[in-house]
Amino acid sequence: MHDIRALRETPELYEKAWAAKGRSGAAAQALDLDGKVRAAKLAAETTQSKRNDLSKRVGLAKAQKDEALASQLMANVEALKSDLVAQGEAERGFSLDLQDLLASLPNIPAADVPQGADEHGNVEVRRWGEPNHVASPKDHVELGEGLGMLDFEAAARMSGARFTVIKGQLARLERALGQFMLDLQTQQNGYLEVSPPLLVNDAAAYGTDKLPKFADDLFKTTDGRWLIPTAEVPLTSLVMGQIVAEEELPLRVTALTPCFRSEAGASGRDTRGMIRQHQFYKVELVSITTPDQSDAEHERMVSCAESVLKALELPFRTMLLCTGDMGFGARRTYDLEVWIPSQGQYREISSCSNCGDFQARRMDARTKKAGEKGTRFVHTLNGSGLAVGRTLVAIMENYQDESGRIAIPQALHRYLPGLTHIGGEG
RNA sequence: GGAGAGGUGGCUGAGUGGUCGAAAGCACCGCACUCGAAAUGCGGCGUACCUGGAAGGGUACCGUGGGUUCGAAUCCCACCCUCUCCGCCA
Numbered sequence: 001m002h003d004i005r006a007l008r009e010t011p012e013l014y015e016k017a018w019a020a021k022g023r024s025g026a027a028a029q030a031l032d033l034d035g036k037v038r039a040a041k042l043a044a045e046t047t048q049s050k051r052n053d054l055s056k057r058v059g060l061a062k063a064q065k066d067e068a069l070a071s072q073l074m075a076n077v078e079a080l081k082s083d084l085v086a087q088g089e090a091e092r093g094f095s096l097d098l099q100d101l102l103a104s105l106p107n108i109p110a111a112d113v114p115q116g117a118d119e120h121g122n123v124e125v126r127r128w129g130e131p132n133h134v135a136s137p138k139d140h141v142e143l144g145e146g147l148g149m150l151d152f153e154a155a156a157r158m159s160g161a162r163f164t165v166i167k168g169q170l171a172r173l174e175r176a177l178g179q180f181m182l183d184l185q186t187q188q189n190g191y192l193e194v195s196p197p198l199l200v201n202d203a204a205a206y207g208t209d210k211l212p213k214f215a216d217d218l219f220k221t222t223d224g225r226w227l228i229p230t231a232e233v234p235l236t237s238l239v240m241g242q243i244v245a246e247e248e249l250p251l252r253v254t255a256l257t258p259c260f261r262s263e264a265g266a267s268g269r270d271t272r273g274m275i276r277q278h279q280f281y282k283v284e285l286v287s288i289t290t291p292d293q294s295d296a297e298h299e300r301m302v303s304c305a306e307s308v309l310k311a312l313e314l315p316f317r318t319m320l321l322c323t324g325d326m327g328f329g330a331r332r333t334y335d336l337e338v339w340i341p342s343q344g345q346y347r348e349i350s351s352c353s354n355c356g357d358f359q360a361r362r363m364d365a366r367t368k369k370a371g372e373k374g375t376r377f378v379h380t381l382n383g384s385g386l387a388v389g390r391t392l393v394a395i396m397e398n399y400q401d402e403s404g405r406i407a408i409p410q411a412l413h414r415y416l417p418g419l420t421h422i423g424g425e426g
Numbered sequence: 427g428g429a430g431a432g433g434u435g436g437c438u439g440a441g442u443g444g445u446c447g448a449a450a451g452c453a454c455c456g457c458a459c460u461c462g463a464a465a466u467g468c469g470g471c472g473u474a475c476c477u478g479g480a481a482g483g484g485u486a487c488c489g490u491g492g493g494u495u496c497g498a499a500u501c502c503c504a505c506c507c508u509c510u511c512c513g514c515c516a
Contacts, residue, residue, distance in 0.1 A: 041476060045485045052485090055497040059444035074496040081496095243436085368436095375473090 001361035002102050004034055017108045020115075020323055026105055033098040040094055044087035051080050103206075104213055107358040109323045110332045116322025122335070123322065128306070129315030131339040138404065139342035140396040141273040144170060146404045147423045150274070161271070162263060162278045166392075169422045173395070173408070174281070176415035178256045178388050181283040181308055185385050189304040191254035191285060196234035198257060199225040204237040207363030209329040209355075216264040219278075227260035231284035232382040239288050239365040239378060246369040249378070250297055251288040254385065256281060273393065275347065280389035287381040290367055291357065294379035295332075298354040302334045305350045305385045311411040314394050315339040317346050331356040336386070338394045349390045352383030396422075 007014050007030060015027035054077045061070040114123050144150025149170035155163035166174055185191040205211040205226045210218060210233065219227040228234060235253050244251065259282050270276035285304060289297045302318065309316045321333040330353035337346035357377035360366070366375035399407040406422040413420075 038476070041485080045476065048486090049484055052497080055495095056445070058496050062444080070496085077496045 001358065002030075002105065002108075003357075003361065004030075004098075004102070007031065008034065014108060017323070018105055021106055023105060026101070030098065030101055030105075033094055033101065037091065037094040037098055040087060040091040044084070044091045047080055047083050047087055051077055051084060054080075100212075103362075106326075106328045107331050107355065109326060109330075110354070110356075113326070113332055114320065114322040115324075117324040119322075119325045121322030122319045122325055125318045125320050125334070127315075127317040128310060129313065129339070131315050131341070132398070134341050134400065137341035137397060138400060139273065140393045143396050143400055143404060143406065147406075149422070152273075159278075162276065164274045164277060164389075169419065170392070170396075172416065172419075173412070173422060174388060174392050176412050177391055177395075178281055178283065180311075180412055180415050181385060181388070181391075182254065182256045184308060184311065185254045185283060185285060185304060189252075189285075189307065191252040191304075194235060194238075194253045194255045196228075196231060196238075196255050196257065198228050198234075198260075200228055200233055200237065201225055203363070204233055204240065207240050207365075208233045208236050208359055209362060213328065217262055219260050219262055228257065229261045230259050230282060230382075230384075231255040231257040232286060235284060235286035236288070236359060236380050236382060237363065239360075239380075240363040241365070243366045243368050243375055244288065244378060246290060246367050249288060249290050249367060250293055253286050254283060256283045256388075274389050275393060277389060280387060282387045282389075283385050285352075285381075285383045285385045288365070289379045289381065291376060291379050294354050294356065294381060297379075298332065298334075298352065298381055301381055301383045302336075302352045305336055305352055305383050308386050308391075309336060309338060309349070312391070312395065312409045313411075314391075314398055314409075316349070327351075327353060329353070329355045329358050331358065334383075338390070339398065340394065341397045341400075347390070349394065350384040350386045353381065355380045355382070 002014070007027065011027045011031055014030075015024070018024065018026045054073050058070050058073045058077070061067075061073060114121060116122065138146070141150065141152070144166075145152075147168075147170065149167045151165040151167060152163075155165045182193060186193045199221060202211060202224075205218065210226070210229060218229055221227065226233075234257075235255055238253065239251070258279055260279055261277075263276060263278060266276060274280075285301055287294075287297045287301055306316070306318065316336050316338045319335045319337060321330075321335055326333045333351060333353040335348050336350035336352075338349040339345075340347045356379050359380045360377040365378050365380070367378045368375045395409060396406050399409065401407065404423060408416055408420055408422070
């Protein structure tokens with residue numbers, strides 16, 4: 001949600017950002033509604049004030065047994081009724097319109113985010129590792145099916161497109177990957193492990209800016225809850241409606257959860273394989289910070305995500321997203337892209353965003369310094385550390401050999417005792 | 427799923443139609459006392475929004491949303507949540 005006062009002060013800033021996202025005129029529209037809300041509010045409150053005053057005098061008159069004065073005053077209040085109702089409705093109406101409008105408008109990018117229309121405007125920040133150009137690399141589908149450990153047909157029969165059945169040593173590798181990532185983030189990077197609900201209510205989805213705009217991307221249960229598209233939703237919602245003591249910040253939490261996405265707008269993209277699925281595991285990182293900490297925390301979070309790829313010795317690059325490629329709630333986003341040999345390109349495997357106070361305003365999450373009056377909205381950050389399914393793909397493709405076997409990265413050996421290769425005897 | 431009890435300020439908890447934004451206690455802040463601290467005494471202490479140059483004024487908020495009434499924390503309806511007991515259950 002947006003700070004209406006900031007919008008009043010620097011509408012041109014908002015207009016520029018929203019125009020770039022195809023919402024030109026939105027700032028003026030919001031200011032116009034804001035003016036109407038305030039005028040209606042003033043009128044309503046003035047009438048309410050009169051009503052309250054008269055009603056109070058009714059009580060006094062009755063206490064003094066002056067029934068004539070009492071009924072006179074009651075008649076006076078009665079005369080205000082129609083105004084009261086009309087003004088109240090006007091205020092609520094404008095207020096809801098303004099809220100709906102603001103809830104549909106994306107966050108404002110930080111000043112240092114590069115301008116750009118789409119992913120071509122993203123800026124490479126750094127690169128790690130050397131892509132090993134295997135001669136005619138197989139893709140993970142061919143590898144997995146060749147090993148008899150990926151079964152897309154069985155998944156399609158029971159669930160439909162965009163699901164996978166993983167079997168045997170490959171299923172075990174997926175499980176090991178999740179454990180490894182979670183252990184790395186909790187034991188080395190200081191995140192607190194959390195096992196959150198996978199079904200959430202409207203408020204949690206709204207607070208993390210998945211509603212109302214992206215309802216189509218979510219799965220909804222018959223009793224009106226939502227399957228989480230990412231653990232960002234429950235993890236960030238830990239502070240929903242809370243006032244957190246400043247000493248407790250930054251709050252760093254992580255979770256390994258399944259993620260459910262309807263991928264409504266993605267038909268035709270990445271239809272082959274398990275790059276884009278309705279369901280996948282992901283280790284999510286969430287930090288709740290004070291406003292002044294969030295930029296430093298963002299850099300730290302990116303390096304926490306990078307540490308996973310480094311440990312697995314997977315070549316990647318770190319991208320600073322441009323204005324046009326950023327998500328709805330972010331004010332700055334870094335993507336990590338891992339090398340996928342079969343495609344000869346880097347593909348997104350992690351996305352780390354600083355949302356500033358955008359989500360905090362929506363969910364009313366604040367912080368208070370001991371001994372000081374007043375509260376501030378917290379800043380919220382989230383990042384993948386990492387997407388397990390895509391990491392599995394990256395390992396399969398980067399660690400394949402000519403015979404179609406897959407070596408196990410060194411860092412995972414302690415999670416897979418006795419197993420050195422997928423498709424080997426072990 | 428069934429029966430019952432309950433949701434009031436940071437916490438505990440009073441308040442069942444009219445100066446109630448709400449007693450009291452705890453916590454917290456300031457002052458006094460003290461060499462200092464504790465104890466004690468006095469005072470202060472909710473949030474959001476609107477309005478005003480300021481002082482100030484106003485409105486709303488007692489789980490949420492409706493309703494009744496001149497007037498609602500208080501009465502009515504629906505929903506949500508918590509607790510206790512029973513049932514079921516990984």
